[in-house]
Amino acid sequence: MKTKGQxxxxxxxxxxxxxxxxxxxxxxxxxxxxxxxTRSERREVEYQxxxxxxxxxxxxxxxxxxxxxxxxxxxxxxxxxITCEEFQTLYGTGxxxxxxxxxxxxxxxxxxxxxxxxxxYCKDESKEAMIFDIPVNIYRKMTGAVDAGFLRVGVYIxxx
Amino acid sequence: xxxxxxxxKIILGIIISVFIIFVVxxxxxxxxxxxESGRQVSLMVNFKKTVENVxxxxxxxxxxxxxxxxxxxxxPLIETESTVIDTSPTxxxxxxxxxxxxxxxxxxxxxxxxxxxxxLPDTKIIFVVPEADETTWALVGNITKALPSTENTETKVxxxxxxxxxxxxxxxxxxxxxxxxxxxxxxxxKKEFELCENAAYWKEKxxxxxxxxxxxxxxxxxxxxxxxxxxxVYIKTDDGYSDYIYRNNIDIAALLLGGQIFYRYMSGKFLxxxxxxxxxxxxxxxxxxxxxxxxxxxxxxxSDFLAILDAIRETIPKVKDGQNEELIAExxxxxxxxxxxxxxxxxxxxx
Numbered sequence: 298m299k300t301k302g303q304x305x306x307x308x309x310x311x312x313x314x315x316x317x318x319x320x321x322x323x324x325x326x327x328x329x330x331x332x333x334x335t336r337s338e339r340r341e342v343e344y345q346x347x348x349x350x351x352x353x354x355x356x357x358x359x360x361x362x363x364x365x366x367x368x369x370x371x372x373x374x375x376x377x378x379i380t381c382e383e384f385q386t387l388y389g390t391g392x393x394x395x396x397x398x399x400x401x402x403x404x405x406x407x408x409x410x411x412x413x414x415x416x417x418y419c420k421d422e423s424k425e426a427m428i429f430d431i432p433v434n435i436y437r438k439m440t441g442a443v444d445a446g447f448l449r450v451g452v453y454i455x456x457x
Numbered sequence: 458x459x460x461x462x463x464x465x466k467i468i469l470g471i472i473i474s475v476f477i478i479f480v481v482x483x484x485x486x487x488x489x490x491x492x493e494s495g496r497q498v499s500l501m502v503n504f505k506k507t508v509e510n511v512x513x514x515x516x517x518x519x520x521x522x523x524x525x526x527x528x529x530x531x532x533p534l535i536e537t538e539s540t541v542i543d544t545s546p547t548x549x550x551x552x553x554x555x556x557x558x559x560x561x562x563x564x565x566x567x568x569x570x571x572x573x574x575x576x577l578p579d580t581k582i583i584f585v586v587p588e589a590d591e592t593t594w595a596l597v598g599n600i601t602k603a604l605p606s607t608e609n610t611e612t613k614v615x616x617x618x619x620x621x622x623x624x625x626x627x628x629x630x631x632x633x634x635x636x637x638x639x640x641x642x643x644x645x646x647k648k649e650f651e652l653c654e655n656a657a658y659w660k661e662k663x664x665x666x667x668x669x670x671x672x673x674x675x676x677x678x679x680x681x682x683x684x685x686x687x688x689x690v691y692i693k694t695d696d697g698y699s700d701y702i703y704r705n706n707i708d709i710a711a712l713l714l715g716g717q718i719f720y721r722y723m724s725g726k727f728l729x730x731x732x733x734x735x736x737x738x739x740x741x742x743x744x745x746x747x748x749x750x751x752x753x754x755x756x757x758x759x760s761d762f763l764a765i766l767d768a769i770r771e772t773i774p775k776v777k778d779g780q781n782e783e784l785i786a787e788x789x790x791x792x793x794x795x796x797x798x799x800x801x802x803x804x805x806x807x808x
Contacts, residue, residue: 358569359733
């Protein structure tokens with residue numbers, strides 16, 4: 298009789314224990330899901346920043362040809378003149394940009410201009426970045442020719 | 458009759474049930490808070506995305522953002538209960554409202570363009586022009602162009618001119634139609650206007666009155682044009698009037714929409730971006746002068762242009778506080794000269 302009563306009690310205790318366990322597991326699951334959702338939101342924000350920078354730089358009046366209203370016609374003299382710090386004043390920090398014309402490896406510095414076809418701004422090789430690129434045109438100011446190239450923008454992951 | 462064991466079961470059951478209900482309610486409460494915060498964050502991130510899209514494309518759009526969502530706005534920071542959004546790097550002016558028209562305004566001087574995003578709810582602006590001369594109408598047109606034209610959005614910014622018989626403004630046009638058709642029409646018929654007497658009534662109806670006159674009186678917002686595109690804006694305060702010197706129409710728009718806070722923010726962005734543009738232009742033209750053909754054709758005009766850019770860059774730090782009218786006039790003169798010189802360079806094929 299006593300044993301039967303104890304068994305009844307144990308049933309209740311065990312039942313309560315399992316119900317509580319299920320509640321705790323569900324709580325942990327939902328919290329974990331929320332955390333992973335927040336991480337994914339952060340990735341989304343970084344993606345949005347990269348997309349914005351890509352479009353803004355491709356159409357930036359600071360490096361586009363004045364007469365070309367449609368954008369994506371970058372001017373080599375402007376690309377050679379603007380610096381990383383000036384870009385950061387305009388568009389903030391935490392990213393880098395590169396413009397390259399295939400076949401031209403020389404970095405465009407004022408002393409080699411215009412015989413060059415590669416520009417790099419604010420690149421830090423030690424940092425991981427989310428990278429996007431698009432094709433752009435580069436107008437050669439000295440000759441009037443237009444070369445095809447691409448613009449690459451990288452947003453540093455976990456940067457400010 | 459209940460046994461001891463039965464009583465134990467009942468009591469244990471009640472305790473456990475209460476505990477479970479308490480835990481579940483607590484969790485649901487927290488989860489609802491997290492959900493609400495998530496919704497607000499998502500809304501503000503979408504707003505920032507919209508601002509960035511309009512900045513890069515120039516295409517206006519509507520956005521629903523309840524005024525109650527925003528606790529405080531000091532550009533570039535928008536504060537809500539759950540988060541603070543920084544609209545940088547896009548220069549943005551926001552007037553909270555249920556539905557906003559997000560549009561881009563361009564300021565251009567040939568060799569430089571400055572874009573401003575303005576997010577406004579339904580807004581009604583009346584230009585009060587008791588001394589309607591050429592300068593006044595030019596200023597009316599320029600201030601209108603410094604505010605978004607809302608042809609493509611459901612949310613509207615309406616413009617009008619007043620007053621007639623001291624009470625009734627001619628009102629109800631969007632920006633582009635107002636500047637392209639209405640103002641020229643009014644000028645052609647030489648219509649005259651007076652001060653609007655019942656300004657308090659229009660203010661109650663949410664109209665913004667912009668009085669343009671050389672003799673400021675008791676009006677809430679007065680623009681007194683000067684020379685070279687600069688002048689004064691007087692804003693009525695509890696203690697009298699605040700006096701601001703405007704350098705361009707974007708300064709006037711910033712003061713109209715948000716007073717000193719907007720003015721200082723926009724002024725800072727304008728000057729820092731102008732400094733970058735002038736620096737890039739100086740280096741660019743220096744590079745171009747290394748080409749003997751361009752140097753032969755263009756060296757005199759390019760030298761003049763570079764000298765103007767130098768002067769602009771030197772004056773920028775001095776006009777940052779917006780207090781010295783003489784320096785600001787000088788600065789405005791240099792900007793005008795740079796525009797004229799750049800046009801000349803373009804016409805000669807040197808730009």
